[in-house]
Amino acid sequence: MTRPYFSRERISHFELFDRHAGLAIKKMKERLRGGHAVDFQDVVSRFTLDSATQFLFGKCVQSLEDPLPYAYNDPCAPQLTKAQTVAEQFAEALAEAQRVIATRPRAARVWPLLELLGDKSAGPMRVVDAFLQPIIDEAVAKNRAARAQVKNGAVGSEEAEDHRTLLDHLVKITDDPVVLHDETVNILIAGKDTTAATLTFAIYMMCLNPHVFEQLRAEVLGTVGSQRSPTFDDIRNMKYLRAVINETLRLYAPVPYNFRVANRDTTLPNSDPRGPNVFIPKGTGWLDERLGKYFAVNPSIFAPFNAGPRICLGQQFAYNEMSFFLIRLAQNFSGMELDLAAQPPDARPPPEWAGAEGRKGLEKVVPKCHLTIYVHGGLWVKMIEADRET
Numbered sequence: 001m002t003r004p005y006f007s008r009e010r011i012s013h014f015e016l017f018d019r020h021a022g023l024a025i026k027k028m029k030e031r032l033r034g035g036h037a038v039d040f041q042d043v044v045s046r047f048t049l050d051s052a053t054q055f056l057f058g059k060c061v062q063s064l065e066d067p068l069p070y071a072y073n074d075p076c077a078p079q080l081t082k083a084q085t086v087a088e089q090f091a092e093a094l095a096e097a098q099r100v101i102a103t104r105p106r107a108a109r110v111w112p113l114l115e116l117l118g119d120k121s122a123g124p125m126r127v128v129d130a131f132l133q134p135i136i137d138e139a140v141a142k143n144r145a146a147r148a149q150v151k152n153g154a155v156g157s158e159e160a161e162d163h164r165t166l167l168d169h170l171v172k173i174t175d176d177p178v179v180l181h182d183e184t185v186n187i188l189i190a191g192k193d194t195t196a197a198t199l200t201f202a203i204y205m206m207c208l209n210p211h212v213f214e215q216l217r218a219e220v221l222g223t224v225g226s227q228r229s230p231t232f233d234d235i236r237n238m239k240y241l242r243a244v245i246n247e248t249l250r251l252y253a254p255v256p257y258n259f260r261v262a263n264r265d266t267t268l269p270n271s272d273p274r275g276p277n278v279f280i281p282k283g284t285g286w287l288d289e290r291l292g293k294y295f296a297v298n299p300s301i302f303a304p305f306n307a308g309p310r311i312c313l314g315q316q317f318a319y320n321e322m323s324f325f326l327i328r329l330a331q332n333f334s335g336m337e338l339d340l341a342a343q344p345p346d347a348r349p350p351p352e353w354a355g356a357e358g359r360k361g362l363e364k365v366v367p368k369c370h371l372t373i374y375v376h377g378g379l380w381v382k383m384i385e386a387d388r389e390t
């Protein structure tokens with residue numbers, strides 16, 4: 001139903017990303033100039049929420065307009081005891097609903113027992129729906145009026161076929177309120193936290209590997225310069241940028257689990273012992289330069305968006321959005337580092353992780369997962385503003 005909407009023309013409307021990325025970077029600069037750390041995860045979550053609501057519904061929740069949080073150890077932190085704005089309530093309720101839903105598969109068949117006293121997602125979903133339902137109702141009413149106008153001959157059918165948002169597209173297919181609600185919430189969840197997580201972990205890894213940020217910046221400045229807004233072709237030509245994103249997706253897949261059930265018995269072939277050696281990057285590494293290329297040739301061994309008929313519909317939108325933000329970031333900042341003192345004490349890697357195998361022994365933050373992955377307690381960073389004349 002939604003597949004036709006995700007055409008290249010529709011998803012490369014970069015002015016939407018530019019507006020929200022510009023505001024996100026302005027907010028970060030203001031805060032950093034005062035010597036404060038910034039929770040990068042919070043900023044990009046607002047960026048992807050505002051971009052997704054604008055793209056899907058034509059109405060943005062404007063979460064970037066609200067003040068950014070201060071770190072727990074910041075002298076300004078107590079200032080934050082104020083009433084929550086609508087955008088904050090919406091973002092928090094959407095996250096809480098996801099957390100509740102993510103615990104259900106883990107509890108397997110007994111999950112209804114955990115909610116004997118009532119559906120735990122109902123409360124947060126009431127807050128989400130208070131924002132969404134009026135937008136859906138308006139889109140349905142607008143579509144009915146447009147259809148009536150076509151019927152009366154007041155406007156041509158082409159004019160009425162102006163599918164500007166995903167919701168406008170959906171209401172032309174159905175006006176079933178449950179389908180419209182579920183489809184839009186589904187895509188909002190699919191599209192918001194996945195890209196925010198990738199951007200967060202990309203910045204985390206670049207703080208730990210400053211040479212990668214330097215190389216990315218060189219590619220950005222060499223291709224787009226320090227001022228101009230990137231185009232679809234710029235992004236397509238930036239191989240190192242794509243490698244940074246893909247390597248982040250490989251190491252920290254935003255959707256770390258998925259369920260499939262075989263619909264008939266089947267046997268998977270063993271690998272051919274006479275075949276060529278297969279290069280498998282060491283699990284903990286990032287951007288291994290040894291092969292001189294970064295892309296997995298076989299899409300079935302690199303599948304953060306999954307593969308086959310259910311492949312992620314928003315893959316291209318996601319690459320455009322994440323690339324756009326990283327380019328703007330590299331144009332505006334020349335360096336970045338983690339501020340580990342700003343990390344809340346209960347959100348630091350526990351001492352027993354030290355020396356553990358794999359990434360666990362290397363982590364400076366605690367990755368967690370509900371439906372998608374995130375950094376527990378936020379990703380607190382400090383960044384150096386770039387001289388934009390260079």
Ligand code: HEM
Nearest residue numbers: 190191194195198254255304305306310311312313314318
């Ligand atoms: C880094 C970003 C993203 C990742 C890693 C990702 C990953 C995935 C994965 C693993 C699936 C499940 C596929 C399956 O069931 O086999 C999926 C489905 C989906 N994604 Fe994404 N996604 C991302 C961004 C987005 C964005 C930005 C949007 C929309 C704007 C989106 C829309 C969807 C939709 C609609 C589906 C359901 C497809 C279907 O069931 O036919 N995704 N995604």
